[in-house]
Amino acid sequence: MLWPIDLIVLTFVIFCAVAAITVKDLLGTAILFSAYSFLMCLLWAVMGAVDVAFTEASVGAGVSTVFLVAAVFRTSRRTKD
Amino acid sequence: MKFLGFVIVCLTGGLLLYGTMDLPDWGDPASPASTHLSDYYIEHILEETRVPNLVTAVLADYRGYDTMFETAVVFCAGLACFLLLRDFRPKKDRYFRHIPTGVMLHVKNPEIRIIPGNEFEHMDREWVPSDRIIKTVCRILIPFIQIYALYVVAHGDFSPGGGFQGGVIFGSSLILMAISYNLKTLMKRVTEKFLSIFAATGVLIYVGLGVLAMIMGGRFLDYGMLAPLVPWDPGHIRALGMLGVEIGVGIAVMAVMVIIYVNIVSEGRHDEGL
């Protein structure tokens, strides 16, 4: 594998993780978390774990975001931190 | 609390960073994780099971017992969501639209019964005008997503994919239907009874294949013993057994994903949602 791709994607993953837990809007958290999952899936695909990447792309970036958005829809978008 | 948390995190992180010094180098082919058991798997799977995708073979055959209980965990999660949220009391406030005139009715008296049909249409409280573009695109897209999901399940032996992924993709196609139309449309086509039966059937197929192998004289989940059932192709019996198991997993996961989504988005009432 190419180490620059690995390093760049890993940096983006860390940025997404920090943004997802600091943004003051839960809907924003949901979307950033989806981006985080998708970048993570990219990282696994680069690493050669195709099955795991496929699962993360469908589960993490798809269904788990939908659950989060559904829960935000039924509760509130407000968050203090 | 924030400061204390930061200190704890820094301490734990420091300890873990110190611990990485003892780990083998990244990507080292001679690391302990890749020298003992995995060598056996890589070298013997093709002759023993005739499945080229090593991950599927280990998942559904060598570690089949493990995967069976993972499926049971997913089933239990669906059950837990149902028990936590399901609410059978009907809502007092209902909203209808008179289709010919477009007038909206807000019904507060539970005694008044309006049957949705050609004249009246059921509506959500937070109703948005349904968009024709979204509906049409999703209606065209959903069958293709479902066929792709079936492809993923069926080709789990040869390419990346399998029961978990296929089931999740199929479930998300149904969730897409609920989002693009409304929840009532989905619950009319895929009823709650249907979903519950499917979730249980998936686990039952998995366990049933294991018990069938026991009845045929083998051990639990020993697919090789099922060979007399498919006399035309006994060589591929392990691959076929894995396919059966993957189908079971796919059905269970599909049903559970839809159950969890529907219960969360409608707070257990199954009437209106996103």
Next chain:
Amino acid sequence: MTELVGLIVAKYNFWLYIILMMIGLYAMIAKNNLMKKLVGMNIFQTAIILFYVSIGYKHGATLPIIQGDHGGHGTHGAVIHAAEYINPLPHVLMLTAIVVSVATFGVAMALCVRVYRRYQTLEEDELRIRLSEK
């Protein structure tokens, strides 16, 4: 100096995974909102899964799908070397872990909805006040 560079090249992936893990742990400890805590838990979980999958990686190896002979009629003379394929075992363990994680995430979301329905808040300090009022 070359020793240090060698150490960084060999280990920098693990260090970044640990940073990611600690971000998740910090969110679980210090954040006030229950949903944020759950997202932190998921980040922690994904970081551990990433660590596991990276253990199975080998330099110069290919995907864990046996090449050629697609119908699977046994291995006719072609000897399979273990060093040519990535270790499939961590992938198997983590694949099921991801699916179980989404199932538990769904249950956690259901609990959040339930908590909100009863106390009208998801903030931890407000929840503590509501609980002490009872």
